[in-house]
Amino acid sequence: MPDYTLYYHSGSASMIPHWLLLELSHFHGITFDTHSVDFSTGAQKSEEYLAINPKGVVPTLVIHNNNNDGSSSSYTESAALALLLAARHPEAHLAPQDTQSPQYAKYIETMVYLANTVQPSMRDWFYASVDAQSTSEPVIAAIKQMAARRIRSAWDLLDRQLQDQPYLVQNVVDGVWQPTVADFIVVVLARWSRNFEEHAIRWKNLDGLVRRMTSRDSWVALKAKETLDDPDWPLGLGERATPSSCKLLHGEPISSAFRD
Numbered sequence: 041m042p043d044y045t046l047y048y049h050s051g052s053a054s055m056i057p058h059w060l061l062l063e064l065s066h067f068h069g070i071t072f073d074t075h076s077v078d079f080s081t082g083a084q085k086s087e088e089y090l091a092i093n094p095k096g097v098v099p100t101l102v103i104h105n106n107n108n109d110g111s112s113s114s115y116t117e118s119a120a121l122a123l124l125l126a127a128r129h130p131e132a133h134l135a136p137q138d139t140q141s142p143q144y145a146k147y148i149e150t151m152v153y154l155a156n157t158v159q160p161s162m163r164d165w166f167y168a169s170v171d172a173q174s175t176s177e178p179v180i181a182a183i184k185q186m187a188a189r190r191i192r193s194a195w196d197l198l199d200r201q202l203q204d205q206p207y208l209v210q211n212v213v214d215g216v217w218q219p220t221v222a223d224f225i226v227v228v229l230a231r232w233s234r235n236f237e238e239h240a241i242r243w244k245n246l247d248g249l250v251r252r253m254t255s256r257d258s259w260v261a262l263k264a265k266e267t268l269d270d271p272d273w274p275l276g277l278g279e280r281a282t283p284s285s286c287k288l289l290h291g292e293p294i295s296s297a298f299r300d
């Protein structure tokens with residue numbers, strides 16, 4: 041029995057725990073298996089899947105033998121899964137270890153900001169018509185405009201946070217800066233912005249973070265495992281990759297979601 045099972049869909053929010061699981065398996069010997077959830081058949085809304093994730097979205101992480109009694113439990117919310125994995129594997133130093141330190145306070149603040157403000161805005165942008173249950177162009181445009189404004193101010197803020205440091209949160213182990221799970225999340229979100237008018241890597245410090253994080257072996261393994269349609273990301277500024285996303289739902293016209 042592996043330590044974990046991840047239900048994922050390529051290129052979506054499940055990239056966050058998937059990347060972290062690969063990082064942990066590469067360096068710290070944890071084991072996991074994966075199940076791909078096929079959005080094109082609506083598998084995320086099937087009865088079988090809803091039994092482990094009533095929200096009908098990815099990711100879902102199953103922790104096996106959580107209580108040392110052979111039972112398994114499922115958990116959802118990509119940011120929560122990131123926090124959970126960092127806490128369950130302190131040897132990987134994916135979070136500041138001293139929960140009383142100012143660095144830990146900054147870590148929690150950053151994680152909640154990403155989960156509370158940035159990720160929902162991304163979802164609003166990609167799923168405007170689905171979540172609003174509307175095909176009205178002005179309604180969709182207004183939702184996207186608000187989401188884009190929030191995302192832009194997030195890039196401003198996160199870029200400032202990276203002003204004099206390589207990673208979002210100070211997490212220094214034996215004199216060497218280590219990324220926290222917040223850095224992994226930002227890179228996944230930055231990738232989603234690649235076809236936006238304002239790609240996150242236009243911000244200099246975010247660009248540095250993206251390049252630092254995507255040089256990790258675990259990122260290379262993630263790209264291979266998820267067979268991403270833009271394996272060359274991050275490209276140079278101004279270049280455009282093929283449209284793809286958090287996940288455009290089956291049937292949603294891609295052309296309405298991306299600028300030409």
Ligand SMILES: N[C@@H](CCC(=O)N[C@@H](CS)C(=O)NCC(=O)O)C(=O)O
Nearest residue numbers: 052053097098099117118119286287
């Ligand atoms: N807050 C959730 C959001 C998950 C989410 O929206 N996942 C999208 C992919 S990025 C999904 O599963 N979409 C399929 C659907 O809504 O039917 C998380 O971070 O895990």
